[in-house]
Amino acid sequence: MKRTKIKQLLESGDAGSKVTVKGWVRTKRGSKNVAFLAINDGSTINNIQVVVDVNNNENEALLAKIHTGASISIDGLLTESQGSGQRVELMAENLIILGEANPDEYPLQPKKHSLEFLREIAHLRFRTNTFSAITRLRHSMIFAVHKFFNDKGFLNIHTPIITGSDCEGAGEMFRVSVFDPKNPPLLEDGNVNWKEDFFGKETNLTVSGQLEGELAALALSEIYTFGPTFRAENSNTSRHLAEFWMIEPEMAFYDINDNMDLAEEMLKYLVKYALENCMEDLQFLSKRQQEEESQKPQDQRSMELIEKLKFVLDNDFARISYTEAIDILMKSKPNQKKQFQYPVEKWGTDLQSEHERFLVEKHFKKPVILTDYPKEIKAFYMKQNEDGKTVRAMDVLFPGIGEIIGGSQREENYEKLLNRIREMHIPEKDMWWYLETRKFGTVEHSGYGLGFERLMLFVSGMGNIRDVIPFPRTPKNAEF
Amino acid sequence: MKRTKIKQLLESGDAGSKVTVKGWVRTKRGSKNVAFLAINDGSTINNIQVVVDVNNNENEALLAKIHTGASISIDGLLTESQGSGQRVELMAENLIILGEANPDEYPLQPKKHSLEFLREIAHLRFRTNTFSAITRLRHSMIFAVHKFFNDKGFLNIHTPIITGSDCEGAGEMFRVSVFDPKNPPLLEDGNVNWKEDFFGKETNLTVSGQLEGELAALALSEIYTFGPTFRAENSNTSRHLAEFWMIEPEMAFYDINDNMDLAEEMLKYLVKYALENCMEDLQFLSKRQQEEESQKPQDQRSMELIEKLKFVLDNDFARISYTEAIDILMKSKPNQKKQFQYPVEKWGTDLQSEHERFLVEKHFKKPVILTDYPKEIKAFYMKQNEDGKTVRAMDVLFPGIGEIIGGSQREENYEKLLNRIREMHIPEKDMWWYLETRKFGTVEHSGYGLGFERLMLFVSGMGNIRDVIPFPRTPKNAEF
Numbered sequence: 001m002k003r004t005k006i007k008q009l010l011e012s013g014d015a016g017s018k019v020t021v022k023g024w025v026r027t028k029r030g031s032k033n034v035a036f037l038a039i040n041d042g043s044t045i046n047n048i049q050v051v052v053d054v055n056n057n058e059n060e061a062l063l064a065k066i067h068t069g070a071s072i073s074i075d076g077l078l079t080e081s082q083g084s085g086q087r088v089e090l091m092a093e094n095l096i097i098l099g100e101a102n103p104d105e106y107p108l109q110p111k112k113h114s115l116e117f118l119r120e121i122a123h124l125r126f127r128t129n130t131f132s133a134i135t136r137l138r139h140s141m142i143f144a145v146h147k148f149f150n151d152k153g154f155l156n157i158h159t160p161i162i163t164g165s166d167c168e169g170a171g172e173m174f175r176v177s178v179f180d181p182k183n184p185p186l187l188e189d190g191n192v193n194w195k196e197d198f199f200g201k202e203t204n205l206t207v208s209g210q211l212e213g214e215l216a217a218l219a220l221s222e223i224y225t226f227g228p229t230f231r232a233e234n235s236n237t238s239r240h241l242a243e244f245w246m247i248e249p250e251m252a253f254y255d256i257n258d259n260m261d262l263a264e265e266m267l268k269y270l271v272k273y274a275l276e277n278c279m280e281d282l283q284f285l286s287k288r289q290q291e292e293e294s295q296k297p298q299d300q301r302s303m304e305l306i307e308k309l310k311f312v313l314d315n316d317f318a319r320i321s322y323t324e325a326i327d328i329l330m331k332s333k334p335n336q337k338k339q340f341q342y343p344v345e346k347w348g349t350d351l352q353s354e355h356e357r358f359l360v361e362k363h364f365k366k367p368v369i370l371t372d373y374p375k376e377i378k379a380f381y382m383k384q385n386e387d388g389k390t391v392r393a394m395d396v397l398f399p400g401i402g403e404i405i406g407g408s409q410r411e412e413n414y415e416k417l418l419n420r421i422r423e424m425h426i427p428e429k430d431m432w433w434y435l436e437t438r439k440f441g442t443v444e445h446s447g448y449g450l451g452f453e454r455l456m457l458f459v460s461g462m463g464n465i466r467d468v469i470p471f472p473r474t475p476k477n478a479e480f
Numbered sequence: 481m482k483r484t485k486i487k488q489l490l491e492s493g494d495a496g497s498k499v500t501v502k503g504w505v506r507t508k509r510g511s512k513n514v515a516f517l518a519i520n521d522g523s524t525i526n527n528i529q530v531v532v533d534v535n536n537n538e539n540e541a542l543l544a545k546i547h548t549g550a551s552i553s554i555d556g557l558l559t560e561s562q563g564s565g566q567r568v569e570l571m572a573e574n575l576i577i578l579g580e581a582n583p584d585e586y587p588l589q590p591k592k593h594s595l596e597f598l599r600e601i602a603h604l605r606f607r608t609n610t611f612s613a614i615t616r617l618r619h620s621m622i623f624a625v626h627k628f629f630n631d632k633g634f635l636n637i638h639t640p641i642i643t644g645s646d647c648e649g650a651g652e653m654f655r656v657s658v659f660d661p662k663n664p665p666l667l668e669d670g671n672v673n674w675k676e677d678f679f680g681k682e683t684n685l686t687v688s689g690q691l692e693g694e695l696a697a698l699a700l701s702e703i704y705t706f707g708p709t710f711r712a713e714n715s716n717t718s719r720h721l722a723e724f725w726m727i728e729p730e731m732a733f734y735d736i737n738d739n740m741d742l743a744e745e746m747l748k749y750l751v752k753y754a755l756e757n758c759m760e761d762l763q764f765l766s767k768r769q770q771e772e773e774s775q776k777p778q779d780q781r782s783m784e785l786i787e788k789l790k791f792v793l794d795n796d797f798a799r800i801s802y803t804e805a806i807d808i809l810m811k812s813k814p815n816q817k818k819q820f821q822y823p824v825e826k827w828g829t830d831l832q833s834e835h836e837r838f839l840v841e842k843h844f845k846k847p848v849i850l851t852d853y854p855k856e857i858k859a860f861y862m863k864q865n866e867d868g869k870t871v872r873a874m875d876v877l878f879p880g881i882g883e884i885i886g887g888s889q890r891e892e893n894y895e896k897l898l899n900r901i902r903e904m905h906i907p908e909k910d911m912w913w914y915l916e917t918r919k920f921g922t923v924e925h926s927g928y929g930l931g932f933e934r935l936m937l938f939v940s941g942m943g944n945i946r947d948v949i950p951f952p953r954t955p956k957n958a959e960f
Binding site for chain 2: 042070105139146153162174179181212218253469
């Protein structure tokens with residue numbers, strides 16, 4: 001018989017029908033006459049309860065071999081459940097063990113494991129409630145991103161992962177090479193002869209698809225990228241990964257206000273999609289977070305997850321300039337009382353996470369979009385304002401996360417862009433293609449980047465970025 | 481006024497309404513009293529015709545500065561078109577030049593450019609009919625892949641790009657490192673001390689997400705990957721890229737027949753999606769292909785593109801074993817007449833593209849799925865058949881393309897898998913996590929890989945893989 005997924009059985013299976021279920025045993029409990037197996041197949045956070053008659057020699061022998069982690073197949077009769085907390089349960093008629101799991105060796109036992117331990121067995125953590133809930137939620141967010149942009153007529157562009165340009169400027173890069181690492185070919189002056197490498201030049205892993213994304217937008221109007229990006233930075237924190245996924249829309253004919261509107265609309269769409277499509281997983285993750293935080297003093301606990309998500313939907317994001325933000329921060333209590341680790345003393349300083357969180361969580365009590373930052377602390381490609389001091393940057397700040405989106409209107413004026421490239425000592429000759437889009441049919445345009453794992457932290461309520469991506473890449477760690 | 485996309489105006493704009501259009505000039509034609517500008521904004525293959533009154537000094541001066549490639553904004557009145565081939569055209573009332581394009585410098589003139597030339601200006605080729613049609617089609621295929629799997633309850637998994645394992649076995653790899661290339665730290669024995677590199681070990685770019693995908697499937701039942709993969713092979717052909725995108729579904733509880741059913745269903749879904757959502761672009765690409773092939777002798781021309789796509793939908797794929805295929809090939813005319821470059825002489829030889837195309841295009845005249853290949857020519861993870869000689873591999877062969885999908889049922893038996901790993905000298909210690917999934921709750925499972933650019937070649941009718949990805953990466957080429 002064709003197997004039916006457990007999600008489907010629990011939601012709409014007809015009591016009285018014969019079905020086949022396949023999955024992995026989460027727990028086994030016994031009473032005098034029957035054994036209860038909780039079976040999960042990953043289609044839902046919920047297990048189906050399988051009831052096995054013990055007064056049957058064959059079953060008894062099988063049950064002795066069934067432990068947590070074993071895979072089994074059950075043909076049986078779906079019946080209304082008396083007390084398992086589910087609508088239906090399965091009365092086993094034919095039980096087959098597909099694969100055993102020796103309880104002395106299998107690392108996932110029915111007890112609470114630490115997240116740190118689960119990272120060490122990332123090949124098996126998909127089999128836990130927490131990580132399966134996160135993986136389903138992550139899938140839903142991936143699909144929602146594509147659906148949001150597709151429905152609006154944006155085109156997904158695959159920008160290159162291996163890049164020959166090192167002017168993306170967003171951070172340290174990983175080199176990509178096929179040279180014998182001990183004996184790379186050298187030039188007469190002792191430098192490495194990159195012309196002999198695979199691509200005929202020095203190449204790295206991309207830190208952003210933005211520059212190539214702009215090329216496509218300046219022909220096709222509205223595009224987005226969704227791909228892996230890389231930072232070779234030795235940051236061993238709960239917020240940094242060496243390999244992470246970014247979503248980068250770029251839109252011709254958008255100014256910074258259109259850009260902010262799109263970012264706010266997208267974030268609300270994604271949060272709404274999660275609430276409408278992943279409620280059971282969100283409820284589980286909420287409970288998990290509350291248990292974890294029950295140790296903390298009341299005032300350090302996060303807002304309940306689902307309440308927090310609804311809060312984003314219900315409020316317009318505050319929109320203020322960097323200059324206004326500095327003003328608020330300088331006058332703020334924590335700044336006056338010297339409670340910030342980095343005191344805010346003058347216009348021009350870069351904002352730290354503590355400042356961003358103060359604005360969002362204490363001052364405005366909702367998401368905030370900051371605009372018009374000093375040009376010195378922002379990238380070369382941002383459009384310069386008439387004041388000569390600021391650029392049309394925009395950062396979206398979220399509770400608990402800080403910056404979740406960074407973007408800007410792009411400088412579309414050839415001369416201004418070229419000057420800025422020269423001022424900032426960016427290798428001009430590597431940028432010919434980027435500059436040419438401002439030379440031929442240039443238009444006002446804007447875009448932003450959303451770090452996908454930052455979004456995942458927000459919607460899942462998890463505290464460490466290594467727990468929202470299947471196989472995290474961090475300093476000294478590329479296992480699996 | 482908010483701009484309206486050209487696609488929307490051409491499809492459903494009301495004659496008599498005032499609208500704003502923004503886009504790039506494709507051509508400018510003039511007559512005594514009016515000028516005609518063909519404007520494109522990337523939302524559709526079709527241009528909107530803008531009619532400008534020349535008997536107006538302001539317009540005359542502007543028109544003198546407008547050439548192919550310039551970006552303009554037009555407010556005007558949408559009117560029923562008399563003869564432009566479109567339903568509506570735009571009578572310009574207010575014309576603004578956003579960005580000029582000097583005709584002496586702008587490389588894209590209104591004439592036929594070679595595909596080779598366009599690759600050299602990949603930053604601008606999005607502005608051509610051919611490449612914008614391909615990009616819209618590529619987006620539609622990306623979205624269709626996600627929609628197909630999402631609707632079936634599959635979860636998208638982001639498998640790692642940087643991998644510490646070199647046992648994926650699909651080809652030569654690119655090394656990823658942060659070492660100073662001239663002076664990597666050495667061990668006493670003279671070898672490179674990888675422990676000091678960023679990840680504490682030697683790392684490469686992935687050639688496949690399959691092994692990690694299996695880990696997820698063996699907990700969540702049905703998953704798929706869709707990400708970039710890499711081959712450091714010096715293949716300068718029209719069929720190979722160093723960086724390309726792969727779709728790799730992995731399914732627990734699927735045998736090889738379920739696997740074939742899914743592959744056939746998916747390919748038909750994607751082709752149907754293209755026909756239903758991209759007809760105008762397909763018609764353009766079909767015409768393009770026919771013009772290109774009009775030079776060739778009749779018997780070397782491809783089937784017309786749309787006819788070819790419908791042909792895939794209308795026919796069940798032939799399913800035969802490798803052994804049957806060898807039999808057919810050995811008895812075939814081209815083999816008897818020694819017309820194959822690689823004669824088929826005995827069971828066990830690997831099939832070449834010419835053999836695959838003979839089976840598909842000449843013998844069966846429809847897509848073919850070949851199964852049960854000799855184990856010697858297939859990967860270690862494929863499930864061994866009872867005959868001891870073959871494995872449950874399956875390759876889907878398409879007209880014009882050859883292999884478009886490669887997959888198999890996976891070996892789920894721990895002992896058999898371990899033996900095969902040892903026989904093939906795959907470093908066992910690096911595979912502990914993969915092996916453990918066969919130790920704990922193992923189940924029958926299957927999967928396959930679809931090279932996304934191979935699919936794009938098929939649905940677009942293009943001949944060179946460098947023309948179906950925005951920024952191709954090939955030997956000696958990582959520009960943009």
